[in-house]
Amino acid sequence: MIRKPAWLIAFLVVGLSAAVFATSNGAWLENVPQRDREKVNPYRGQPDAVAAGQRIFLDHCAHCHGAEAEGTKKRPSLRSERVQQQATDGDLHWLLVNGNRGQGMPSWVKLGDPQIWQVICYVKSLH
Amino acid sequence: MERARLQVQVSGTGRSLLHAAYAIVLLAAMALPSWVGSSAQEYPYFVTYSQEMEEPGNLDVEFLSVVGSPHGGDSFIGSNIEFEYGLKGWWTTEFYLDGQATQNQSTIFTGFRWENRFRPLSREHWINPVLYAEFEDISADKSIREVVGHDGRYDFLVPNWLARMDKEREIELKLILGSNTHGWNISENFIAEKNLAGDPWEFGYAFAFSRPLQLAARAGECTFCPEKFQAGVEMYGGLGDTDGFGLHLTSQYLGPTVNWAAPNGLTVAFSPQFGLNGYSIPVLYRFSVSYEIQQLFSHFRRSDQ
Numbered sequence: 001m002i003r004k005p006a007w008l009i010a011f012l013v014v015g016l017s018a019a020v021f022a023t024s025n026g027a028w029l030e031n032v033p034q035r036d037r038e039k040v041n042p043y044r045g046q047p048d049a050v051a052a053g054q055r056i057f058l059d060h061c062a063h064c065h066g067a068e069a070e071g072t073k074k075r076p077s078l079r080s081e082r083v084q085q086q087a088t089d090g091d092l093h094w095l096l097v098n099g100n101r102g103q104g105m106p107s108w109v110k111l112g113d114p115q116i117w118q119v120i121c122y123v124k125s126l127h
Numbered sequence: 128m129e130r131a132r133l134q135v136q137v138s139g140t141g142r143s144l145l146h147a148a149y150a151i152v153l154l155a156a157m158a159l160p161s162w163v164g165s166s167a168q169e170y171p172y173f174v175t176y177s178q179e180m181e182e183p184g185n186l187d188v189e190f191l192s193v194v195g196s197p198h199g200g201d202s203f204i205g206s207n208i209e210f211e212y213g214l215k216g217w218w219t220t221e222f223y224l225d226g227q228a229t230q231n232q233s234t235i236f237t238g239f240r241w242e243n244r245f246r247p248l249s250r251e252h253w254i255n256p257v258l259y260a261e262f263e264d265i266s267a268d269k270s271i272r273e274v275v276g277h278d279g280r281y282d283f284l285v286p287n288w289l290a291r292m293d294k295e296r297e298i299e300l301k302l303i304l305g306s307n308t309h310g311w312n313i314s315e316n317f318i319a320e321k322n323l324a325g326d327p328w329e330f331g332y333a334f335a336f337s338r339p340l341q342l343a344a345r346a347g348e349c350t351f352c353p354e355k356f357q358a359g360v361e362m363y364g365g366l367g368d369t370d371g372f373g374l375h376l377t378s379q380y381l382g383p384t385v386n387w388a389a390p391n392g393l394t395v396a397f398s399p400q401f402g403l404n405g406y407s408i409p410v411l412y413r414f415s416v417s418y419e420i421q422q423l424f425s426h427f428r429r430s431d432q
Contacts, residue, residue: 051346063421064184098250101216106182109251110170112310114343115354 029087032094039090043117053122056115060108069126074104084127092120170312171386171396173413174273174363175335177314178255178305180246181213184424189417193271195408197280203229205237205269212423217246227269232287238265238295240272244303251307259301259316267291271411273299275320276329276368279378279406296323310342312359327370333363337384350390358385361398364407378407392419 043049058067064075071077078084083092096116099107108116170177173191181187189209196202205227213219221242228234242261267290269283298321305314318331337359344354364379366372382400389395393416400411420426 048346052344055346055348056344063425099216101246101249104183104216106180106213106216107251109307110179110312112307112339112342114310118344 028095028100029082029091032091036094037088037090039088039093041089041093041117041120043114043121044089046121049118049121050125051122052115053118053120053125056111056119057122060111061119064104069123078123079126083123089117089120089124092123093117096120169357169386169388169394169396169417170314170335170337171357171359171384171398172314172333172335172337172361173384173396173398173400173415174271174316175314175333175361176244176257176259176301176303176305176316177312177335178246178257178303180216180244180257181211181219182421183213183216184422185213186420186423187211187417188420189415191270191272191413191415193269194412194414195269195271195283195410197283197408200280200284201230201232203227203269203283205271207240207270207272209417217249219244223272225265225268225270227267227287229269229287235267235287235291237268237270238263240265242299253306255305257303257305259299259303261299261301262297263299264294264296266294268295273318273320273331273333274363274365274378274380275299275318275331276365277376278329278331278365279376280402280408281406283408297321298323311336311338316363327368329368330366330372331364332366333361335359335361335384351387355388356385358383360384361400364403376406379403380407380411382411384413386415393417394419 057069061069064072065078066072066075069078071079076083087095093113093116095105096108096111096119098109099105101107108119111119170179173193187209189211190206191209192204192206194202194204206225208224209221210223211219211221221240221244223240223242225237225239226235227237240261240263242259245258247256247258267285267287300319302317303314304316305312307313313336314334316333318333320329320331321327337357340353340356340358342354345352349355360381361384362379362381364374365377367375367377379402380400381403382398384396384398386394386396396413396415396417398413400413402409402411
């Protein structure tokens with residue numbers, strides 16, 4: 001009996017796991033659960049939160065979305081109608097927590113809720 | 128005599144490599160404009176992996192060092208240079224170059240590692256699994272990137288010239304579990320390692336949790352404000368092997384850990400880690416400096432007029 005090398009089995013396990021990823025259709029807004037959509041931004045209307053959010057944005061988001069959030073070749077503008085009008089603060093919070101990995105958008109859950117809400121304050125201030 | 132001459136030669140080469148590597152990162156950190164790097168908001172873990180993946184297109188360059196002094200042996204410093212690149216949102220790859228210097232012996236290049244991490248679930252859950260696979264080709268390694276099997280202080284008593292003869296080609300698999308709740312990150316790793324030469328599977332674990340000192344960011348610029356620091360606790364150790372699973376004759380370490388997101392994209396971390404039994408090295412001092420380059424390849428593209 002031929003004994004399969006352990007590394008081959010490991011490679012197959014990892015490869016199969018990677019293959020089960022679902023690709024995103026880009027319509028992330030439709031995936032947001034109602035309870036997340038209705039979340040209220042505790043920092044809304046606070047000028048300090050907008051300023052703090054801008055700092056966080058420049059640190060983590062500007063390289064993909066542009067320093068003015070105008071978007072880049074591959075990444076969308078955050079001044080769009082979808083972000084500014086259609087998406088609620090709760091929608092954006094859900095997106096930042098979960099990411100959209102199929103489209104290259106990572107999860108930012110490591111920032112923690114307060115900083116995520118502060119970024120949303122800044123983004124929403126751009127309309 | 129011949130061996131001594133060879134040792135001096137190897138020692139010189141290894142030391143040069145290590146020095147060159149440190150110089151590259153420090154020069155890069157100083158020379159690159161601040162907008163190239165960003166505050167990485169890393170967790171302050173040295174052994175434990177969290178569920179976080181590198182952002183697609185970003186390159187994280189990190190130097191990790193561990194200093195120890197085993198009873199009855201020479202003090203050592205083990206170092207890694209790590210290049211971590213986000214290929215996809217769900218796939219991160221890392222390449223390491225390893226080296227070590229042992230007092231009264233030599234400074235040597237000890238090998239390389241290549242690892243890949245895959246995140247099978249796209250959204251955040253209460254517990255987020257990540258699959259990890261690594262191949263390493265090392266000898267006389269003292270960087271202690273993980274502890275498995277019956278790894279212990281006796282391994283560090285073998286002189287470098289002898290340890291280098293034992294070439295280890297190994298695969299390592301990990302199940303990484305991570306959770307984020309109320310600002311805390313809690314991560315657990317289950318490790319299985321196999322020497323391709325035919326040794327039994329060896330097992331280990333790592334566990335860590337941490338939290339920023341302050342969750343909300345300040346409105347103004349700051350360098351030493353609490354939000355720039357993350358503190359936590361890390362614990363790891365061996366769990367024996369397929370011939371004897373358990374804690375018997377394994378080394379175990381526990382210690383506090385902290386990092387600081389410095390300006391210009393540098394993150395500095397430090398942790399004293401204490402051996403919990405006589406099989407462990409009494410104290411390990413770990414130190415790291417990392418630098419994240421955002422959207423690496425965008426810096427090589429010609430900008431639009």
